[in-house]
Amino acid sequence: MNHKELIATMAAKMNAPKATVENLLEITISTCTELLAEGNTIGFQSFGNFEVRKKEERLSVHPATQVRTLIPPKLAVNFKQSNILKEKLKELTHNE
Amino acid sequence: MSKDKISSQEIIDLVATKASVSKRAAEEFLKAMIATIEEALLSGELVKIKNFGTFKLQWNEPRKSVNVNTGEEIIIDGYYKVTFSPETSLKDLVNEPFAHLEAVQLDGENNLNVSEQQELEALDPLRIFTEQATEIKDILSEIQALSSNVTPHETENPILNEVEVIPDETKTKEKEVILDEITIEEKEHFLPIETTQEFIKKEEIAIQSVVHEVDVEPLQQEVKKPKSKHKARLFVLLIILLAGGVATGLYFSSSTVKELTDSTFIPLKMKILKVSEKISVTDMVNTISGWISPETQKPPLTVTIVIPKDTTAIDTVVNQQPIDSLQLLFDSPRVYSGYLGSERINHGSRLTLFAKRYYGNKLFWVYIYEANKDRIKNPNQIPEGTLIKIPKLDKRLIDSNNSRCIQKAIELHDIYVK
Numbered sequence: 001m002n003h004k005e006l007i008a009t010m011a012a013k014m015n016a017p018k019a020t021v022e023n024l025l026e027i028t029i030s031t032c033t034e035l036l037a038e039g040n041t042i043g044f045q046s047f048g049n050f051e052v053r054k055k056e057e058r059l060s061v062h063p064a065t066q067v068r069t070l071i072p073p074k075l076a077v078n079f080k081q082s083n084i085l086k087e088k089l090k091e092l093t094h095n096e
Numbered sequence: 097m098s099k100d101k102i103s104s105q106e107i108i109d110l111v112a113t114k115a116s117v118s119k120r121a122a123e124e125f126l127k128a129m130i131a132t133i134e135e136a137l138l139s140g141e142l143v144k145i146k147n148f149g150t151f152k153l154q155w156n157e158p159r160k161s162v163n164v165n166t167g168e169e170i171i172i173d174g175y176y177k178v179t180f181s182p183e184t185s186l187k188d189l190v191n192e193p194f195a196h197l198e199a200v201q202l203d204g205e206n207n208l209n210v211s212e213q214q215e216l217e218a219l220d221p222l223r224i225f226t227e228q229a230t231e232i233k234d235i236l237s238e239i240q241a242l243s244s245n246v247t248p249h250e251t252e253n254p255i256l257n258e259v260e261v262i263p264d265e266t267k268t269k270e271k272e273v274i275l276d277e278i279t280i281e282e283k284e285h286f287l288p289i290e291t292t293q294e295f296i297k298k299e300e301i302a303i304q305s306v307v308h309e310v311d312v313e314p315l316q317q318e319v320k321k322p323k324s325k326h327k328a329r330l331f332v333l334l335i336i337l338l339a340g341g342v343a344t345g346l347y348f349s350s351s352t353v354k355e356l357t358d359s360t361f362i363p364l365k366m367k368i369l370k371v372s373e374k375i376s377v378t379d380m381v382n383t384i385s386g387w388i389s390p391e392t393q394k395p396p397l398t399v400t401i402v403i404p405k406d407t408t409a410i411d412t413v414v415n416q417q418p419i420d421s422l423q424l425l426f427d428s429p430r431v432y433s434g435y436l437g438s439e440r441i442n443h444g445s446r447l448t449l450f451a452k453r454y455y456g457n458k459l460f461w462v463y464i465y466e467a468n469k470d471r472i473k474n475p476n477q478i479p480e481g482t483l484i485k486i487p488k489l490d491k492r493l494i495d496s497n498n499s500r501c502i503q504k505a506i507e508l509h510d511i512y513v514k
């Protein structure tokens with residue numbers, strides 16, 4: 001499901017025109033992005049947490065060439081699902 | 097982290113004010129959004145949101161584990177997990193504080209890494225030092241061989257002695273006059289030095305006579321006769337020793353020059369001898385007049401006025417060496433007014449690299465450091481983002497082909513990097 005499909009589904013669910021949904025979604029996403037950029041943690045009840053985590057610097061060794069590279073530290077967005085979502089996912093059966 | 101956790105309620109409030117819709121509508125929207133995403137995920141789809149990221153389901157295979165308490169083997173069931181991979185725009189935005197950092201290759205077979213290069217840089221001056229040390233050893237042994245002959249000392253002494261005397265007199269300006277008198281006596285002793293021990297004996301007698309005169313002075317009453325004699329002798333001996341030491345030192349420093357210009361040097365020395373002789377005579381007159389006059393503090397003052405003449409005489413000798421315009425350039429304090437440009441320190445930038453780029457030799461980084469001393473506390477650890485200016489330098493100062501320029505840069509390097 002891509003961005004457009006998401007908007008379409010949501011519009012159908014809310015009985016609202018696609019344009020308003022798109023606008024709202026854009027604002028929501030930009031708000032979340034700004035908050036994350038400031039280093040905040042965002043928690044959506046029943047869905048999960050968005051968190052900024054610091055990945056420490058590390059030494060990586062290229063297995064073939066043995067070139068050692070120092071990877072600098074970085075900040076990354078991390079998503080952790082809530083327990084409610086986890087329980088729901090447990091009902092899902094693996095079929096492959 | 098400005099806050100522990102921002103709840104969905106806060107997001108709703110923010111969205112409501114931004115989009116100028118009611119909170120209820122915003123809440124409804126957010127709930128719908130989360131529900132839609134959830135439903136899509138539960139149906140096995142992945143959800144992509146523009147400018148944000150992708151939600152995906154990940155299947156974790158069942159695996160064996162051990163109960164830590166009982167030691168029983170247990171099987172953890174396979175499960176689905178929602179993963180979120182942020183888009184590059186979000187990644188970059190969040191990683192803003194560390195965005196300037198880049199991965200650094202530490203070592204490889206093909207290319208030298210940074211730390212190794214630094215080691216090489218550190219080794220270079222060390223090698224030069226060991227070479228210099230051996231040279232100095234050779235020269236010292238030469239001097240020892242020469243010192244058995246008294247002649248070089250004699251020629252050098254007049255200059256040295258005056259150099260010696262300057263600090264003495266400035267120090268003892270307001271102290272007892274005896275000291276000054278003796279130092280002046282000393283000068284007299286060294287100037288016509290062609291003789292050695294016999295002359296010293298004569299000298300001592302002269303000093304004794306002087307001491308007699310001093311004792312007559314009302315201001316010197318505290319000093320007793322025999323003691324002052326003894327002191328004077330000791331002092332003379334001490335100064336002779338000191339002068340000898342300095343003579344060897346100066347001889348060592350000028351020995352190479354001397355070898356080259358030995359023939360031209362002799363007349364110069366003669367001149368100096370004459371000049372210093374004259375000065376010593378005037379000194380004597382001054383001091384004697386000082387003894388006669390009731391104000392005892394005056395003689396040393398007059399002496400200090402006379403002495404600069406001697407130093408200028410020495411200077412003229414030194415300046416006849418052709419290299420000394422450079423030496424003057426080295427010694428004069430460097431003023432940085434013009435700038436070639438400015439550089440911002442990034443991860444991995446080094447002053448040596450800038451020096452290599454702007455001046456053609458990494459050794460001249462010291463001048464960049466000097467020009468930016470107010471901004472750089474430690475040249476080895478410059479905080480990233482520091483803006484440094486690359487000074488415009490005299491071309492003679494950064495001549496890579498001139499060993500003296502290199503030498504000077506290394507000297508400065510040693511001063512700044514301890």
